[in-house]
Every structure is written in structure tokens, then in C-alpha cells.
Amino acid sequence: xxxxxxxPKQQITRPPxxxxxxxxxxxxxxxxxxxxxxPENLVGRSGTSFPPSAATLSGLFAAQIEAExxxxxxxxNGQQKDNLLNFLQLAGPFWAWNNNxxxxxVPTPFNCLVKQQQIKYQIVWHSEPKKWLTxxxxxxxxxxxxxFDKGTWMPICCWQDLGKENCAIKVETSPWKVVPHLxxxxxxxxxxxxxxxxxxxxxxxENGVQLDPDAxxxxxxxxxxxxxxxxxxxxxxxxxxxxxxxxxxxxNLLKENVGCTxxxxxxxxxxxxxxxxxxxxxxxxxxxxxxxSPVTILTERPHPxxxxxxxxxxxxxxxxxxxxxxxxxxxxxxxxVYILENPLPAWQEWNEDWFPKEGFFSFKRWGFGLALPLESxxxxx
Amino acid sequence: MNQGDPITNLLICRDLSFxxxxxxxxxxxxxxxxxxxxxxxxxxxxxxxxxxxxTQTGIIPGSSIRGRFRADMRFxxxxxxxxxxxxxxxxxxxxxxxxxxxxxxVAETAETDAANQEQTQSKNKNKTxxxxxxxxxxxxxxxxxxxxxxxxxxxTCPRLLKRYKQITGIQAEIPKTxxxxxxxxxxxxxxxxxxxxxxxxxxxxxxxxxxxxLSRWIPPTSTLQPDSLxxxxxxxxxxxxxxxLYRQTRTKLNENVKKxxxxxxxxxxxxxxxxxFPVAIKKDMPQYAQEKxxxxxxxxxxxxxxxxxxxxxxxxxxxxxxxGRCLVTLTGEYISTNQRDN
Numbered sequence: 001x002x003x004x005x006x007x008p009k010q011q012i013t014r015p016p017x018x019x020x021x022x023x024x025x026x027x028x029x030x031x032x033x034x035x036x037x038x039p040e041n042l043v044g045r046s047g048t049s050f051p052p053s054a055a056t057l058s059g060l061f062a063a064q065i066e067a068e069x070x071x072x073x074x075x076x077n078g079q080q081k082d083n084l085l086n087f088l089q090l091a092g093p094f095w096a097w098n099n100n101x102x103x104x105x106v107p108t109p110f111n112c113l114v115k116q117q118q119i120k121y122q123i124v125w126h127s128e129p130k131k132w133l134t135x136x137x138x139x140x141x142x143x144x145x146x147x148f149d150k151g152t153w154m155p156i157c158c159w160q161d162l163g164k165e166n167c168a169i170k171v172e173t174s175p176w177k178v179v180p181h182l183x184x185x186x187x188x189x190x191x192x193x194x195x196x197x198x199x200x201x202x203x204x205x206e207n208g209v210q211l212d213p214d215a216x217x218x219x220x221x222x223x224x225x226x227x228x229x230x231x232x233x234x235x236x237x238x239x240x241x242x243x244x245x246x247x248x249x250x251x252n253l254l255k256e257n258v259g260c261t262x263x264x265x266x267x268x269x270x271x272x273x274x275x276x277x278x279x280x281x282x283x284x285x286x287x288x289x290x291x292x293s294p295v296t297i298l299t300e301r302p303h304p305x306x307x308x309x310x311x312x313x314x315x316x317x318x319x320x321x322x323x324x325x326x327x328x329x330x331x332x333x334x335x336x337v338y339i340l341e342n343p344l345p346a347w348q349e350w351n352e353d354w355f356p357k358e359g360f361f362s363f364k365r366w367g368f369g370l371a372l373p374l375e376s377x378x379x380x381x
Numbered sequence: 382m383n384q385g386d387p388i389t390n391l392l393i394c395r396d397l398s399f400x401x402x403x404x405x406x407x408x409x410x411x412x413x414x415x416x417x418x419x420x421x422x423x424x425x426x427x428x429x430x431x432x433x434x435x436t437q438t439g440i441i442p443g444s445s446i447r448g449r450f451r452a453d454m455r456f457x458x459x460x461x462x463x464x465x466x467x468x469x470x471x472x473x474x475x476x477x478x479x480x481x482x483x484x485x486x487v488a489e490t491a492e493t494d495a496a497n498q499e500q501t502q503s504k505n506k507n508k509t510x511x512x513x514x515x516x517x518x519x520x521x522x523x524x525x526x527x528x529x530x531x532x533x534x535x536x537t538c539p540r541l542l543k544r545y546k547q548i549t550g551i552q553a554e555i556p557k558t559x560x561x562x563x564x565x566x567x568x569x570x571x572x573x574x575x576x577x578x579x580x581x582x583x584x585x586x587x588x589x590x591x592x593x594x595l596s597r598w599i600p601p602t603s604t605l606q607p608d609s610l611x612x613x614x615x616x617x618x619x620x621x622x623x624x625x626l627y628r629q630t631r632t633k634l635n636e637n638v639k640k641x642x643x644x645x646x647x648x649x650x651x652x653x654x655x656x657x658f659p660v661a662i663k664k665d666m667p668q669y670a671q672e673k674x675x676x677x678x679x680x681x682x683x684x685x686x687x688x689x690x691x692x693x694x695x696x697x698x699x700x701x702x703x704x705g706r707c708l709v710t711l712t713g714e715y716i717s718t719n720q721r722d723n
Contacts, residue, residue, distance in 0.1 A: 024547065025517075026517045026547070026548065026659045026661070027443055027517025027518045027658075027659065028443070028517065028518065060399050063399050064399055064400065067399075067400070067665065177434040177435070179434055181442060181444075183442075183444045186448065186452075188452075188455070191698075191700070210433070210434045210435065212435060213435060213540050213543055213544060214540075214543075226400070228400050228401070229400070229401040229402070229403050229661050230399040230400060230401065231399050231401065231515065231661075232399075236511070236512060236515050237517070238401065238515055238517055238659065238661045240547065
């Protein structure tokens with residue numbers, strides 16, 4: 001075991017996103033089935049999670065770049081690979097129909113109210129009378145009291161149509177189905193499940209996920225790895241992975257300043273190791289590090305999340321033993337809309353210090369809180 | 382967001398690349414094949430088969446395929462000179478289980494007492510290793526359907542062919558049943574007489590489009606008749622699949638009187654179905670596995686059928702009543718490069 005040098009302490013500038021990473025499963029994928037249910041802990045399916053976060057892909061990239069580094073004999077190349085890892089930046093998850101991966105789907109912002117797979121109303125913050133209102137028959141009014149669809153995705157190529165009058169953007173629901181799958185463990189010498197007295201039990205229930213054959217998962221990356229077949233996201237499931245340069249439209253969209261009104265297309269983690277916030281960390285006076293307080297945030301319940309960034313277990317053997325889970329944090333869900341006093345630059349320009357750190361890693365590396373601009377706030381004329 | 386995602390691990394250089402070499406297996410059923418759905422999906426006393434969520438056609442889960450390969454390697458390798466070799470190879474190729482399923486010191490097995498056993502178990506704790514070979518589920522490529530006057534046609538749909546294309550990497554264009562505007566097109570067929578209508582037990586297909594290139598979608602190793610092929614729409618495959626399944630009702634008789642005590646029905650994929658499953662083999666074999674294989678004087682190649690390309694294997698259940706016999710052929714990039722090396 002040898003340790004890798006820590007990234008330099010000064011502010012690092014990560015190259016912007018250049019590639020989309022297309023993940024096409026060869027079979028099923030693993031979806032976390034959520035937390036353990038017991039009478040004392042009735043969390044239902046709240047902890048379920050699919051698709052895998054950008055951090056999962058980060059592990060894959062890191063392992064691959066490390067492996068390539070070992071193969072390079074020249075020092076210069078090794079150095080280059082080192083840099084690749086220090087400056088790695090990913091974001092996701094998104095998905096796309098595989099005939100057009102550049103037009104991937106991102107979580108619909110929460111200010112869009114969806115009915116029958118169409119954005120029916122878009123609510124806009126009005127500083128007077130401090131309300132979210134929508135335009136109905138040419139007049140600003142409170143949105144109808146109705147149930148709207150949650151958990152939808154909208155195509156990125158329609159992002160700039162948001163906020164236009166009468167734009168009926170068609171949204172999609174998640175293109176995957178959950179496949180609970182029992183794997184009974186059989187005895188060695190006969191095809192019969194093992195004895196229940198055996199301390200391991202005979203049944204293992206996998207919460208598999210089957211992606212629509214016409215869909216693929218998509219992530220953003222600033223680094224390329226060779227196309228090929230990789231293990232991805234748990235339970236040893238396999239995927240075909242390929243990288244494609246992002247098109248001009250996407251590059252420009254990601255370069256745009258997010259302004260005062262923006263929506264997250266990936267979950268965000270703000271705060272310190274001890275506390276999670278809905279915006280970058282506060283100092284003692286309560287000022288946020290992004291220089292102004294949110295006027296308002298349109299969000300939903302935060303999701304707890306943890307990574308394997310803890311120590312190695314004491315019993316770790318030398319072969320790819322996973323680390324233990326590190327401290328849990330809360331993520332602000334993708335789709336959250338922020339309204340700020342003063343405009344912000346594009347996400348790529350956001351200060352690395354705003355993002356929490358864990359170990360050597362800044363959470364900017366995993367594309368947390370990737371934001372795209374929405375139209376500017378208004379007040380009633 | 383996921384609890385316990387595998388995540389960046391840079392503080393330690395590990396023996397770990399995620400790259401895999403690809404191969405695939407073609408399964409031809411020589412008997413009805415019943416791989417049961419998970420408990421809870423059974424309806425009363427009808428034992429259903431495991432199905433794909435999008436086409437509703439039968440599949441064999443990857444874990445069933447792996448289990449069969451595991452068991453076969455355990456029993457087929459080794460002889461008097463090398464007892465226990467099968468167990469050790471199984472653990473290297475298909476992963477060491479979370480608990481001892483071998484006793485590395487086979488000579489001692491006869492005298493293992495409880496204390497010894499405990500020792501072995503604690504020695505093997507935390508010794509799980511990752512499989513070097515991974516399998517994903519097998520999906521149908523061609524399903525035989527009885528068809529009056531034909532008498533058999535093999536049916537598939539674009540979705541099933543899409544997976545076949547992804548796994549094999551063939552360059553043919555997937556036959557279409559719909560145009561770009563999603564309007565239905567005549568179904569592509571390859572039949573020995575230029576028929577443009579096919580009758581089934583529950584209906585018919587007409588306005589068929591002869592498409593000679595369909596034979597490109599038959600796996601090269603297969604003995605499928607190349608003049609009885611039909612491609613139907615993704616939405617039609619599930620109903621045709623229901624027609625084509627092999628179903629049987631089985632009765633249990635009273636022990637003393639010839640009277641039915643109870644009965645159950647099961648369904649199975651019919652014989653002569655063709656399925657495909659992907660296999661992936663770790664590109665860089667980890668150090669520990671290389672050392673173990675050297676110690677056992679074994680090849681560093683995954684060759685479950687030794688020097689043959691095909692072998693009969695049993696999958697699924699109800700073997701006692703004649704289900705599950707299949708011919709499995711392994712091919713693809715990894716297998717063919719290995720053959721060249723030999």
C-alpha cells in the first residue's frame with residue numbers, strides 16, 4: 001500500500017466539462033433499495049436510489065486512470081495522469097435515449113408544474129407580494145391547487161425555452177423498472193437451498209434495476225477514459241462505457257452565468273462536516289460564502305447520502321477492500337430553484353472553497369450543485 | 382444518492398482496473414427451460430418463469446448462469462492427484478464466498494473436528510474476493526412458435542435484436558417494424574415460400590415483407606433453420622411469447638387411491654429457443670490470482686469447457702421431469718483471442 005500525493009492546497013482550476021460519458025448496461029443495474037426497515041425505523045422506500053451518483057463513476061475513472069498510470073513508464077506521462085486525477089470533474093446522473101445522447105434529460109426544476117407529461121405551469125418568484133405566481137390567461141395568479149407529477153425529467157435542449165410563454169415542454173418519466181430479484185444460495189452437493197440453520201441464510205434479495213433498452217445513463221466529465229466494458233454501480237453489474245465530446249449548444253449553456261435565478265440539475269451538498277445547509281457555508285455572522293443570502297429557495301426534502309471515504313476496516317486485506325462509510329450528509333435535491341440578490345457566474349467558475357471537502361476531495365469534483373440559469377426574477381408591474 | 386457507492390479511492394494504489402474483456406454465450410435449449418420467477422411473483426400454483434420487464438419475454442438471470450458455471454467447475458476439475466482443485470479454481474474465477482466453502486487442506490477433511498472447523502472459518506473470514514468472470518442475464522434472440530402449415534417459425538423483435546447486437550457487436554442494421562414517425566411497417570420475414578401471411582393458434586400476421594438479410598441475425602454456431610424467421614413489433618412479442626411457451630399441468634396422486642390430491646402448472650421456454658448472455662473477464666488479472674494459478678499449475682485463461690467451444694449444461698429447475706438441458710457455446714473477443722494463442 002502506498003499513498004498518492006495529496007492535491008496541491010491552493011485553489012485549483014478544474015478544466016470545464018468536455019465529454020458526455022454514455023453508460024449502456026449489458027444487463028441489469030443495481031439500485032439501492034434504501035435503508036433497513038424495522039418497526040422502529042419505518043422509512044419506507046425513502047432511501048432508494050437510482051441512478052448511481054457521479055461519485056460512483058468517479059471511482060471507476062480513478063481506478064482506470066490509476067491502472068493506466070501504472071502502465072506508463074515515462075515519468076512525464078505519469079505526471080500527466082496525476083494531474084488528470086487531481087483535476088477530475090464529473091457531474092450527473094442524467095439519462096438519454098441512445099439515438100441522441102447529447103440531448104440528455106435533466107431533473108425538471110421544481111418551479112415547473114407537470115401534468116400528463118407536459119410542463120403546464122411555470123411559477124415565478126415575485127418580490128412583491130413575496131409569492132410564487134404563474135401566468136394564467138395573461139394574468140399573474142397563484143397556481144391552481146392540484147396534484148402535479150413529481151420526479152420527471154426534461155430534455156436539456158429545451159432548457160432555454162423555460163420561461164417562455166406557452167412553451168409546452170414534453171417531459172419524461174424515469175425510463176427504468178425495478179426488478180426485485182431473489183438469489184437463493186444452493187447447497188454444494190444438491191440443488192436445494194442451504195439449510196436455514198446456516199448462519200448466512202439462503203436468500204439474498206437484490207433490488208435490481210432494468211433500464212429501458214432504448215435509454216442510456218449519461219454523465220458529464222472533463223476527462224476521457226478508453227471506451228470499453230466496465231463494472232459499474234454495485235453487485236458486479238457490467239456496462240459499456242463510451243465518451244463523446246459535448247456539442248456546442250451544451251458547452252455554451254454550461255458557460256452561461258447562472259445569474260440571480262437558477263436551478264440545480266444535480267443534487268447539492270453545502271455545509272461543513274457537521275452540518276448540512278441549503279446554501280454554501282455560513283461564517284460566524286451568518287453570511288453565506290457566496291456573498292449574498294438567498295431571497296428564497298424552492299426545494300423539497302433533502303436526501304441523506306454517504307460515501308465510502310472513511311478508514312479502511314482493520315481486517316482489510318490488500319485486495320480492493322472497500323473503505324467504511326464516512327459521515328452522512330444531506331443533499332439538496334436536483335431541481336431546487338434558488339433566487340438570489342446578486343448574480344453568480346457560471347457553476348464552473350464557482351469558488352472551490354464554497355464546496356465542502358472530505359479528505360482531499362472537494363465536492364466540486366463530483367459535480368454537486370451543478371446549476372443552470374433560469375430567467376431573472378420579476379416584480380409585478 | 383446511494384448508500385455505500387463504490388467511490389474514489391486514491392489514497393491507495395490498488396490492484397484494480399475496471400476494464401473487462403468481452404465474450405458471450407449462446408444458449409440453445411434442447412428441452413423446455415424453466416427458470417422460476419422470484420417467490421412472490423408466483424400466482425397460486427402456477428410457476429411462472431423469470432421475465433424481462435420491457436418485452437415480457439423469458440430470461441435466465443445472470444446469477445443462475447454463474448451458479449451453473451461455478452458448480453460445474455467445482456465438480457469437473459481435479460483428480461486423485463489434485464483433490465480440491467475444482468474448489469480452488471472456482472474461488473479464483475468466480476469469487477470466494479463470504480464464508481469458507483472450501484477446506485484448503487483437503488487431506489485434513491476426514492479428521493476435521495469442530496475446533497478445526499471454527500479455525501478454518503475464522504481464517505477465511507473477510508477473504509471474499511471478487512469474481513474475475515462476470516455474467517449478465519440471458520435474453521431471447523429467437524423463440525420458436527408453432528404455426529399451422531409452416532410448421533415452426535422463429536420469432537423475435539427489434540428490442541431483443543438490439544441486445545444481440547450490443548453483445549455481439551455485429552454491424553448489421555436492426556430490422557425495423559416502425560418508421561421514423563412510429564407508423565407500423567410490414568413485418569420483415571424470411572420464409573421458404575414467399576408467403577405474406579402466417580397463421581398462429583391465436584391469430585395471424587399478414588402483409589409480410591420478405592427480408593433475406595434476416596439470416597445475419599442467426600448466431601453463426603446455431604443450427605436454426607434460416608428460412609423460418611419473423612420479426613414482430615416490440616409490442617407484439619409478449620403475446621406471441623405467451624403463445625409459444627411450453628406449459629404443463631402436473632398432478633400429485635393420492636398414495637393409495639388413483640385420485641388427484643393436488644396439482645400445479647408450470648411454464649417454460651420451449652426447446653429450440655436461442656438465447657444470448659454477455660460474459661466479461663477482468664482484463665488485468667490481480668496479483669493474488671496469478672500467484673494462486675501458478676501454484677496450482679493452471680492456465681491464466683478462463684476455459685470452462687477446456688478445449689471445446691460448446692458444452693451441454695443444465696439451467697433452471699424441474700430437471701427431474703426433463704427440463705433444463707441446453708447447449709451453451711462460448712465465443713466472442715476473449716474466447717477467440719485465446720484460441721489463437723493456443
